[in-house]
Amino acid sequence: MKVIWKSVSLFKKLHLVVLLDLFLGSIAVSDEKRLISHLLKQYNDVGVVGRPVENFNDTIRVSFGIALIQILDLDEKNQVLTTNCWSRYAWKDKLLAWNPKNYSDVKTIRVPTDQIWKPDIVLYNYADTRLKERREALAVVSNDGQVMWIPQAIFKSSCNIDITYFPFDIQECNMKFGSWTYDGFQLDVFFYDGEKVDLKDYVESNEWVVMDSPAKKNVKTYPCCPEPFPDLTFTIRFRRKVAFYNYILVLPCVLLSTLTLALFWMPPESPAKMQLGMNIFVAFFVLLLLLAESTPPAASSIPLIGAYFCLNMILITLSTFLSTIVINLYFRGAKRRKAPNWLKRVMLDGFAKIMCMTDETYHVDQRGAPKMEGVKLINNKEKKKNKVPELKYNKYQMCECGVSMQNNSSSNNTGDWSNPPDKSPVNITALESEIRDIRRCARSFMNRIAEKDANTKKCEEWRVIALVLDRLFFYMYLIAIVVSICAIFPRSHE
Incomplete structure (x- = not known):
């Protein structure tokens, strides 16, 4: 009984399987699906690896192009350009050809690219830590075997950044594409849609303006191999928008430069000049730090605006020192x-005289040569050699006059003119002593005046020399500003 029951159970199971197969076989399948299943099964039989050609010496022609969608970022410090692009591939695969009449006139199908052969065209100057750069996308296949594949990709390519004219700079970044393993005899590349980057779907960047996007095919031969290796190089030439940097770097720079011009017009002996100079120095140093954050630290050249900041700092330092x-x-x-x-x-x-400062030299002559009658200016070297001129008087006449004046006053008081005045030697000696004291005081006074005038003239000479140097430095600074502006700003109009 147990054997019979097992036989019946097995019969039921087989009957159920047969019914299920009949039911599934009755499901309608489209010709497109049958075609895709047939082609992928055929591809699976022959294998994905290997070029889809009949003969080994045949060359497969691949058309390649990129459509720029957006410039995501340009990292000046790391010199990396990040772009959002649509890669366009087109080639002919004989294993994917069919007769449309056998499949209800189906002429195009979509197949996954991981189950068919695709060219190994990569970005040579790749600068990304990611292992994959493309998004998955189906390939469109025509009945004659023509394959078109348009995946979306985020490319990070190395770019040599020239910051000489920052922020009025124009950058050129190249994107070099080619086969990584096949030479030109096995796989040759051509442009998909003209020798340029397609900009029809480009989204304008907030920082960059695309000026031109040419492309060029290069064929290079390496010393290791005689075969040629072709590549397609796409160049994107774009200019930086300076509206933001005008308010952050350019406008403060112009204002500080104008304030520096006012610094040279302040009197050199004023302490406020040194304080203002140091404040302007610190302000330019802050701008230099802001500039350093926006430029690559290991660049082969320095921006001219940075050199302009340093020039201002040097001139301000020299002006403060002066x-x-x-x-x-x-x-x-x-x-x-x-x-x-x-x-x-x-x-x-x-x-x-050249800088129209004759008034200052006139004041030096006026201050150094005061008009004093009977006084000759004496400098430190001639003080001991030349004595002060003698006083113009006759001591004896003065003595007699003094005695007569004294006698007259006494006679007027007494009214007695019969007695002559007393001309004793003691009175004459006292008078001479007083006159010598007067002469000594007068000589000392005139020497002090002469020494003071000489020192004043010496101070005024040095002061005016310093003023002339300060004015000369002002014109040098003005010329440096004009030359630097002419060197920086014309590039922005290119």
Whole structure:
């Protein structure tokens, strides 16, 4: 009984399987699905690896192109360009050809690319840590075996950044594509749609303006192999939008430069000049730090605007140093040596006239030569050699006059003219002593005046020399500003 029951159970199971097969076989399947199943089964039989050609010496022609959708980022520090592109591949696969009449006139199908052969065209200057750069996409196959594959990809390519004219710079980044393993005899590449980057679907960037996007085919031969290796190089030439940097770097730079011009017009002996100079120095240093954050630290060239910041800092430092010297000479000029004649000829007679500073030299002559009758200016070297001129008087006549005046006053008081005045030697000696004291005091007074005038003239000479240097430095700074602006800004109009 048990054997019979097992036989019946097995019969029921077989009957159920037969009914299920009949039911599934009755499901209608489209010709497109049958075609895809047939082609993929055929591909699975022959294998995905290997070029789809009849003869080994045949060359498969692959058309390639890219459509730029968006410039995502340009990392100036790491020199990496990130772009969102549509890659376009087209080639002919004989294993995917069919007769449309056998499949209800189906002429195009979509198949997954992981089950068919596809060219190994990669980005040569790849600069990304990701293992995959493309999104999965189906390939469109025509009945003659023509395959078109348009995957979306995020490319990160290395780009040589030139920041010489930052932020008015124009960058050129190349994207080099080619087969990684096949040579030109096995796989040759051509442009998909003209020698350019397709910009029909490009989304405008907030930072960059695309100026041009040419492309070029290169064929290179390496020393290891005689076979040629073709590649397609796409160049994207774009210019930076400077609206943001005008408010962050350019406008503060112009304002600080104007304020630096006012720094040179302040009196050199004023302490406010040194304080203002140091504040402007710190402001330019802050701008230099902002510039360093936006530029690559290991660049082969420095931006001209950075050199302009450094030039301003150098000139401000020299101006502050010059102001320190002027203040030192102004307040301690009396203890300094006299200005050399060659320096006075160069500064007072040369640059002062060229820069219309004759008023300052006139004041030096006026202050150094005060008009005092009977007084001759004496400098430190001639003080001991030349004595003060003698007083113009006759001591005997003065003595007699003094005695007569004294006698007249006594006679007027007494009314007695019969007795002559007393001309004793004691009175004459006392009078001479007083006159000598007067002469000594007068000589000392005139020497002090002469020494003071000489020191004043010496101080004024050094002060005016410093003023002429300060004015000369002002014109040098003005010329440096004009030259630097002419070197930086014209590039923005290209």
